[in-house]
Amino acid sequence: MAKPQIVKFKFPESLKEMPLGPSAEAGILTEPNAGWRVQRPVLDHSKCSRCLMCWVLCPEGVIDKQNEKLEIDMNYCKGCGLCAHECPKDAITMVNEGE
Amino acid sequence: MDFLNGDEAVAYGAKLCRPHVIPVYPITPQTIVVERIADFVANKLMDCEYIHVESEHSAMCAAMGASLVGARAFTATSSQGLAYMHEMLHYVSGSRFPIVMMNANRTLAAPWNIFGDQRDSLSQRDTGWIQVYVENGQEALDMIIQAYAIAEDDRVYTPVMVNLDGFVNTHTYELVDIPEQHEVDQFLPPLRSKNAIDFNHPRSFCISAATEWNMEFRYQQYEAMENAKQVIVEVDKRFGDKFGRYYHGLVEEYRCEDAEVVLVALGSAIGTSRIVVDKLREQGLKVGLVKLRFYRPFPAEYFKALSKRVKAVGVIDRDLSFGYEGAVASDIKSALNSAGSPPKVINFIAGIAGRDITKENIEGMYHKLFNLSQGKFEKELQFTGLRW
Numbered sequence: 132m133a134k135p136q137i138v139k140f141k142f143p144e145s146l147k148e149m150p151l152g153p154s155a156e157a158g159i160l161t162e163p164n165a166g167w168r169v170q171r172p173v174l175d176h177s178k179c180s181r182c183l184m185c186w187v188l189c190p191e192g193v194i195d196k197q198n199e200k201l202e203i204d205m206n207y208c209k210g211c212g213l214c215a216h217e218c219p220k221d222a223i224t225m226v227n228e229g230e
Numbered sequence: 231m232d233f234l235n236g237d238e239a240v241a242y243g244a245k246l247c248r249p250h251v252i253p254v255y256p257i258t259p260q261t262i263v264v265e266r267i268a269d270f271v272a273n274k275l276m277d278c279e280y281i282h283v284e285s286e287h288s289a290m291c292a293a294m295g296a297s298l299v300g301a302r303a304f305t306a307t308s309s310q311g312l313a314y315m316h317e318m319l320h321y322v323s324g325s326r327f328p329i330v331m332m333n334a335n336r337t338l339a340a341p342w343n344i345f346g347d348q349r350d351s352l353s354q355r356d357t358g359w360i361q362v363y364v365e366n367g368q369e370a371l372d373m374i375i376q377a378y379a380i381a382e383d384d385r386v387y388t389p390v391m392v393n394l395d396g397f398v399n400t401h402t403y404e405l406v407d408i409p410e411q412h413e414v415d416q417f418l419p420p421l422r423s424k425n426a427i428d429f430n431h432p433r434s435f436c437i438s439a440a441t442e443w444n445m446e447f448r449y450q451q452y453e454a455m456e457n458a459k460q461v462i463v464e465v466d467k468r469f470g471d472k473f474g475r476y477y478h479g480l481v482e483e484y485r486c487e488d489a490e491v492v493l494v495a496l497g498s499a500i501g502t503s504r505i506v507v508d509k510l511r512e513q514g515l516k517v518g519l520v521k522l523r524f525y526r527p528f529p530a531e532y533f534k535a536l537s538k539r540v541k542a543v544g545v546i547d548r549d550l551s552f553g554y555e556g557a558v559a560s561d562i563k564s565a566l567n568s569a570g571s572p573p574k575v576i577n578f579i580a581g582i583a584g585r586d587i588t589k590e591n592i593e594g595m596y597h598k599l600f601n602l603s604q605g606k607f608e609k610e611l612q613f614t615g616l617r618w
Contacts, residue, residue: 142443143446146450149447149450150433151326151387151424151425151450152324152325152326152327152425152435152436152447152450153324153435153436153439154425154435154437155433155434155437156431156432156433156434157432157433158432
């Protein structure tokens with residue numbers, strides 16, 4: 132899965148560069164969006180069985196399974212805790228931000 | 231030549247343009263348009279997606295969705311239906327989709343009435359749609375075809391509303407020439423939309439625009455409407471060259487060359503007025519008629535120039551912007567006044583909710599205009615044919 136990386140949006144610099152109607156190139160992320168997260172998930176890889184339930188259930192799709200160890204994208208995780216709640220191995224713990 | 235009513239003429243016009251998607255909801259007096267198109271589709275004379283939507287609001291949403299994927303979309307409505315889709319008119323024009331819609335001019339409730347006046351479309355003036363008002367069935371058919379050519383022009387990408395007077399145009403049978411399909415195909419090639427999704431270049435559409443960017447999109451719409459003035463004239467000429475019928479662009483003059491007073495009107499009232507002009511001319515009166523075809527973009531330059539040529543102008547408004555005057559008169563007076571010493575204007579409120587605008591009414595209007603041009607008093611706003 133090729134996850135879009137944060138890129139700087141190129142704004143038009145003249146009327147000629149404006150798009151036809153309010154539209155813009157799709158599939159780009161221009162800034163991180165995790166500012167309201169209160170708790171973050173911490174994954175203990177020793178307990179993880181790679182069942183992928185967290186990957187299936189994550190509402191934001193921030194769990195990356197392309198490498199051997201699952202990775203959680205903290206730029207976009209909102210700290211909802213679904214992954215921790217559903218993990219059959221209790222491999223994920225929700226920890227308060229700042230701790 | 232075929233014997234068709236205005237609605238049927240529109241149905242044939244739409245058929246010839248080969249739309250891909252037609253989402254519609256029936257409403258008197260547009261119903262015959264959608265019924266005929268349904269017949270065409272059922273009899274496999276048209277190849278399109280005909281969608282029975284649950285409301286006019288949905289019709290315009292579906293048309294927008296169709297346009298978004300690059301399909302040519304057509305729909306039709308009237309009065310309450312036009313009001314129902316009001317927010318979508320803004321959505322479509324702001325998103326720059328070249329949709330064509332026929333509107334049967336019918337009054338708006340309350341009080342409820344199915345008959346014709348132009349309150350419905352004139353009150354949608356500011357929604358960013360190009361608006362044309364046709365005089366008869368032939369013009370209705372022809373303007374559906376021209377509407378796509380105008381809307382889909384690279385310099386425009388603005389939706390077009392083709393207006394017919396309810397019952398007087400929509401249900402009146404006239405001789406109409408239906409152009410050959412292959413000729414229309416040559417005039418109007420398939421749509422290759424510049425504003426549609428493309429899997430090779432994914433885009434987000436109808437996005438928000440922050441305060442820092444919003445006004446620039448509005449400026450684009452403004453420019454597109456200004457461009458449309460030129461495109462309308464070009465399309466008119468190209469259509470005339472191919473099909474032999476010219477409509478003279480934004481405005482058509484009838485016997486105005488040496489006119490002292492003129493009447494301005496939109497739609498079917500023009501047909502009646504031509505007869506009155508001829509009669510008064512035979513009596514030696516120098517009267518003229520101005521057919522305002524396009525209400526948006528508004529031909530301000532034309533009226534500014536007219537200002538210098540005539541002594542008095544009458545504007546027939548089949549509407550009234552309560553709290554002021556007829557919408558058309560306001561726009562015309564504003565343009566006339568932008569010249570030096572403008573002619574005096576009488577705003578005639580007439581033809582409301584299907585009340586006939588008779589030849590006698592129109593003759594009376596011209597005599598009042600002469601009164602005005604001779605310095606006699608005439609009220610600036612007059613209701614025509616009021617009971618008491």
